[in-house]
Amino acid sequence: MAYQSAEGTVPQVAIVGRPNVGKSTLFNRLVGRRRAITDPTPGVTRDPVGHRATLAGHEVQVVDTGGFTTGGDELARAISERALRAIDQSDVVLLVVDGTDLTALDEEFLEQLRPYGARLVLVVNKLDTDKRDDLVWEFHALGVDRVVGVSAAHGRGIQELGAAVHPLLDVQPNAGQADADGPAAAEADTDDEGDIIRLAILGQPNTGKSTLVNRLTASDNSLVSSQPGTTRDVIEGAFEWGSRRFYVLDTAGIRRKSKVTENIEYYSVNRAISTIKEAEVVVLLVDAEKGLTEQDKKISALVVEKGRGIILALSKWDVMPKIGNQFQAIRDRIDFLFPILRFAPLVPVSGLTGSGVDNVLDAVVKVRSQLHHRVETGKLNRHLAKWVEENPPPMRGRRRPKIKYMTQVDRLPVTFIAFVSNRRGIAESYVQYLRNRIRADFGLDKIPIRLELRHR
Structure with missing residues (x-):
């Protein structure tokens, strides 16, 4: 249930967990000030404490609840009941656990929260150093779809927490109270059509890379803006296609080397790595007549290693003689010689005439959607x-x-x-x-x- 105040309705995010797992520290970290008292004494936070904050680009009401316990005195039971009421009234539930000390009480509380699974995030706290990061993997065995490791005290992992919460803030309030087998628990894409797709177009000299980039970025639909997380000095151009926006990342570093070494290698692979890491999808232009070269294979393997999407664009397809089923023959040859690319879409294209460009971009959008699938x-x-x-x-x-x-x-x-x-x-x-x-x-x-x- 969204939080209603004089300023309007905003989603409510409840922070819950047993005592001393760092709930109040996380609350203070999210709201940007020391609003909740933090103390090692169990039960210091008794009544739910709420405050406005910005999380994942949304204005939300963050609620810090008292520590959940079983048994105990009447006060302890009352605190636990208030925590459960806060959960019922919230759009997102952050279950905080101590990454260094998972207890039976944590697991008991988690079982009570199973019906809220579609709006539940398991926050593994106290991962204060890189050496503790691997601890988070063990918590995936608890069966929660969204698991994020953080250090509330040091601010580590807060951005990742925001990314996990973001899709939950866009769903209908309380839609998560469905059974784990219901529609609310189905797999989902987080590929927002408003997001800008980061695209790299690679290819050896004379495969038509510059022609294709110019065709895309010199259109009347070109746009100029900045996107957080992508440095402007790597953006070669930007454009719109349909309802989607694209950044073409600069591949100036992936050029032919000097004449002394050009017969050995025409890619500067070290520079290619940074471009591929910045990109979500790579379009690799392949000469339709020559097929995949050894250097194409190196770049393709690098893309696969980094887990990015890759489209194989057969350049200069318009000048190829039309003899038999050439396209299928090229596909079969690539699959046989370089099987790690069997999944990669193969699309004929001509940057000069524009033939096939829409098909390439359609493939990019589909690949990008799969990359953001959960x-x-x-x-x-x-x-x-x-x-x-x-x-x-x-x-x-x-x-x-x-x-x-x-x-x-x-x-x-x-x-x-x-x-x-x-x-x-x-x-x-x-x-x-x-x-x-x-x-x-x-x-x-x-x-x-x-x-x-x-x-x-």
Whole structure:
């Protein structure tokens, strides 16, 4: 239920958890001032404390609640009841736990919050140093879709927390009170049409890169603006296509080297890395007559390694002789010689005539949408059970490895973690089988995905 005040209605965000996990410290961090008292004594925060704040670009009412307990005296029970009422009245629930000390009380409270799963974020606090960051992975096994590691005391992870909360602030208030199998728990895209797509167009000399960039950025629909998180000195141009806006990132560093070395390598790979990391999707122009060169393969492998989307654009397609099914022959050859690109869309294009440009941009939008796709944890594990039943992992000696649980932990790169009984006992071929099933069942067929195994 949104918070109503004299200034209007805003979403309400409740901070909940057992005593001494850092709820009030997180509250003070979010509201930007010391409004809640922080003290190691359990029960210092008794009544819910609320204050306006800006979170993920939204004005919200943040509510700090008393520590949840079971049993105890009448006061402790009253504090817990008030915390539960605050949850009922909130659009987003931040369950705070101590990343260094998960207790049975944490898990008991989490079970009470399962019905609110579609609007629940598990905040793993007290990850004060880089060395503690890996602790967050263990908390994915609790079955919460959104898990974020933070240090409220030091401000670490607050931006990531905002990113996790952002899509929840745009849904209908209290839509999360659905069963975990209901529509509210289905997987969702966070590809907002208002977001600017960061695009890199790469290619060796004479593949038509400059012609294509000029065609895109010199149109009457070109725009000039700044986007947080993208430094202006890497922006080569900007344009609109349909309802979407694009930044074309500067690839000046990816040029032919001097004549002394141009026959060895025409890409400056070190400079390419920074451009690819800034981009969401890379369009790699490939000479339709020559096909993928060794340098194209190097850049493609780098894009896949960084988990970015890639479109293979067959340049100068308009001047190719039309003999048989050339397009399919090129597709088959790429898949055979460089199988890590089997997922990548292949699109004929001519920057000179403009033929195929719309198809390239349509592919970019689809790939970008998949890169921002998140699969709900419960649904993922129901599919996992079916995959394992249909094709169990091969025996390892006298035992069959068990895949206990899987969750998506990141986007861009899209990353999944599977918790298994014996990491070494699962062959790479079986990991590839799981990747293929993820792609097929969740519509992630056009992007690179990572699947990591963790022993548990």
